[in-house]
Amino acid sequence: METTFDLPANIAFGVIAVAIIVAAIRVVTTRNIVHAALWLVVVLGGVGAIYILLQAEFVAVVQYLVYIGAIVVLFLFGIMLTRAPLGEMLDLTNRTMRVGAIITAVILVTIMVFSVVDSFRDEEVDFIAYSGDVAAAQTFADLSAEEQETVLDEVAAIGAEGTDLGPVGRTETVSDSIFRDYLIPFEVISALLLAALIGAIVIARRD
Amino acid sequence: MTPLVDPLLSGPIGLQEILVVVFKVVVAFAFLMVAVMFMVWFERKLIGDMQNRIGPNRAGPWGILQTLADGVKLFFKEDLLPDNADRFVFKLAPYLALIPAFLIFTVVPVGGNYSTGDGTVSLFGEETLLQVADPPVGVLFVLAMSSVAVYGVMLAGWSSGSKYPLLGSVRATAQMISYEAALSLSVLSVILLSGTLSTSGIVAEQSQWNWNLWLTGFIPFAIFLISGTAELNRPPFDLVEAEQELVGGFHTEYSAVRFALFFLAEFMNTVTMSAIIVTLFLGGPNGPMFGPEWLQSWVLPSLWFFLKLFVFLFVFVWFRATLPRFRYDQLMDMGWKLLIPAALGWFLILAGIQVASDNDDINLALVVIVGVAIFFAGMGLLMLAMRSSRRQRQLSGVTD
Numbered sequence: 001m002e003t004t005f006d007l008p009a010n011i012a013f014g015v016i017a018v019a020i021i022v023a024a025i026r027v028v029t030t031r032n033i034v035h036a037a038l039w040l041v042v043v044l045g046g047v048g049a050i051y052i053l054l055q056a057e058f059v060a061v062v063q064y065l066v067y068i069g070a071i072v073v074l075f076l077f078g079i080m081l082t083r084a085p086l087g088e089m090l091d092l093t094n095r096t097m098r099v100g101a102i103i104t105a106v107i108l109v110t111i112m113v114f115s116v117v118d119s120f121r122d123e124e125v126d127f128i129a130y131s132g133d134v135a136a137a138q139t140f141a142d143l144s145a146e147e148q149e150t151v152l153d154e155v156a157a158i159g160a161e162g163t164d165l166g167p168v169g170r171t172e173t174v175s176d177s178i179f180r181d182y183l184i185p186f187e188v189i190s191a192l193l194l195a196a197l198i199g200a201i202v203i204a205r206r207d
Numbered sequence: 208m209t210p211l212v213d214p215l216l217s218g219p220i221g222l223q224e225i226l227v228v229v230f231k232v233v234v235a236f237a238f239l240m241v242a243v244m245f246m247v248w249f250e251r252k253l254i255g256d257m258q259n260r261i262g263p264n265r266a267g268p269w270g271i272l273q274t275l276a277d278g279v280k281l282f283f284k285e286d287l288l289p290d291n292a293d294r295f296v297f298k299l300a301p302y303l304a305l306i307p308a309f310l311i312f313t314v315v316p317v318g319g320n321y322s323t324g325d326g327t328v329s330l331f332g333e334e335t336l337l338q339v340a341d342p343p344v345g346v347l348f349v350l351a352m353s354s355v356a357v358y359g360v361m362l363a364g365w366s367s368g369s370k371y372p373l374l375g376s377v378r379a380t381a382q383m384i385s386y387e388a389a390l391s392l393s394v395l396s397v398i399l400l401s402g403t404l405s406t407s408g409i410v411a412e413q414s415q416w417n418w419n420l421w422l423t424g425f426i427p428f429a430i431f432l433i434s435g436t437a438e439l440n441r442p443p444f445d446l447v448e449a450e451q452e453l454v455g456g457f458h459t460e461y462s463a464v465r466f467a468l469f470f471l472a473e474f475m476n477t478v479t480m481s482a483i484i485v486t487l488f489l490g491g492p493n494g495p496m497f498g499p500e501w502l503q504s505w506v507l508p509s510l511w512f513f514l515k516l517f518v519f520l521f522v523f524v525w526f527r528a529t530l531p532r533f534r535y536d537q538l539m540d541m542g543w544k545l546l547i548p549a550a551l552g553w554f555l556i557l558a559g560i561q562v563a564s565d566n567d568d569i570n571l572a573l574v575v576i577v578g579v580a581i582f583f584a585g586m587g588l589l590m591l592a593m594r595s596s597r598r599q600r601q602l603s604g605v606t607d
Contacts, residue, residue: 061347069354076361077380086293086368
């Protein structure tokens with residue numbers, strides 16, 4: 001039987017994850033504020049790369065468009081408008097921050113490990129179940145050899161048609177869930193954003 | 208097993224597929240380089256003609272090798288690094304400007320018969336589209352890359368460690384962020400009509416003269432052209448490098464190869480922006496089809512594409528030769544108070560028309576007339592409001 005363990009994808013994930021972690025540490029340790037923003041770009045770009053690895057092209061491109069193309073650009077723009085320091089700012093990090101950072105990191109890792117372990121227990125996460133037929137949510141390994149053959153054939157047929165990228169990554173899926181299943185939360189969030197926008201205008205007005 | 212999607216080429220990828228991809232990348236890169244060289248020469252020559260000068264005329268026939276000569280010269284000049292500069296970012300910035308410019312071009316279909324066929328051609332025995340990549344989110348990719356292109360300009364100005372580049376890059380960032388919004392909103396109209404985010408899909412929707420230029424009613428095209436020019440920092444929106452005020456703007460401190468890279472990126476952006484306009488609004492490689500099979504699949508579509516591309520390259524030079532530079536507040540006013548509301552309003556009208564044409568009970572002509580009337584009435588009211596607020600500010604002495 002062929003394995004569902006996708007070696008290249010795992011290697012790629014490892015490389016991206018290491019890059020993200022290193023960059024994330026540099027964001028908080030560097031003493032140059034513009035460099036910190038640039039390391040943040042690396043973190044966000046890495047997250048976008050992981051989205052691509054998970055076949056969520058739409059989310060990945062939106063990640064680049066919104067976070068890298070707009071939010072960090074605005075961070076940098078704000079820095080440049082106010083003081084644009086070249087070189088290091090010594091008050092950006094200090095020793096007491098390390099203690100806080102370690103405590104925060106420990107708590108965060110505990111919560112994350114607990115939530116992952118709690119939600120998956122000893123289930124096997126299955127590639128087929130996530131990328132192809134959601135109805136066949138039983139693990140691939142549980143199937144008999146014949147059933148495995150059929151699943152593989154179906155997958156190959158879908159792949160040959162070149163139409164189905166799996167239900168996760170397609171733009172239609174994203175838009176369907178936003179504008180049908182989660183319409184009300186979406187509208188609430190837009191109202192919130194509008195309120196924030198109006199608030200910003202009110203604060204910025206001179207009279 | 209065969210994975211559904213294979214981003215890492217772990218599946219059965221043969222030599223053919225790799226060959227096709229490598230071939231397309233090399234051809235696209237070579238084409239862009241030649242196009243940039245041509246564009247630099249073309250701009251200088253044309254602007255010379257328009258200003259009653261001769262223009263470059265020494266290197267090669269009609270000075271056509273002038274760009275090559277300039278490139279070689281820049282390569283051998285001393286590469287200066289200012290003392291104050293942030294070294295790593297200073298060196299990184301030119302590449303950040305260049306790479307998005309090239310990446311945008313990879314999703315542009317430059318040929319293929321979309322009018323009577325499905326746009327594919329046969330290359331090394333593979334049926335393939337004449338574009339390096341065809342992601343399902345091609346248009347979003349273009350927008351993402353054009354917003355990433357801000358980094359090159361912004362970081363170049365900051366890392367130079369001197370005031371004129373910093374001012375230039377602050378201007379550039381504000382301008383590019385503002386006009387990005389208008390650009391994206393005008394693209395929305397095209398996406399709405401085509402119903403797809405893929406560039407090849409948009410081109411396929413525009414076959415048989417169904418060009419988005421008239422289907423979207425000219426206004427998104429005009430907005431896209433104006434905000435595209437601003438996004439490129441080309442005249443009349445070239446405040447970023449206004450020589451009279453800022454020396455050279457963000458690239459004041461750059462010299463030799465790194466300056467050449469910025470120059471290259473600027474012209475490459477002009478070529479890719481023209482290509483994007485052609486793809487989104489003028490049907491890409493669509494055009495009249497006649498003659499034998501090889502002519503229809505290989506020659507004519509690419510010929511139409513490059514003809515249209517050439518028209519826009521000319522238009523950009525023409526802008527530069529005829530229009531005086533905008534003042535900074537005029538630029539911001541136009542972006543935020545004219546282009547963005549117009550793009551949004553027009554998008555709403557198109558959405559209304561789309562709904563009306565899907566629904567038999569609604570009178571389409573009525574919807575069009577009422578929509579356009581409301582649009583112009585709204586824009587008129589907006590203009591009046593802005594005029595009265597400007598008068599108020601003048602009275603209270605806030606601005607002149």
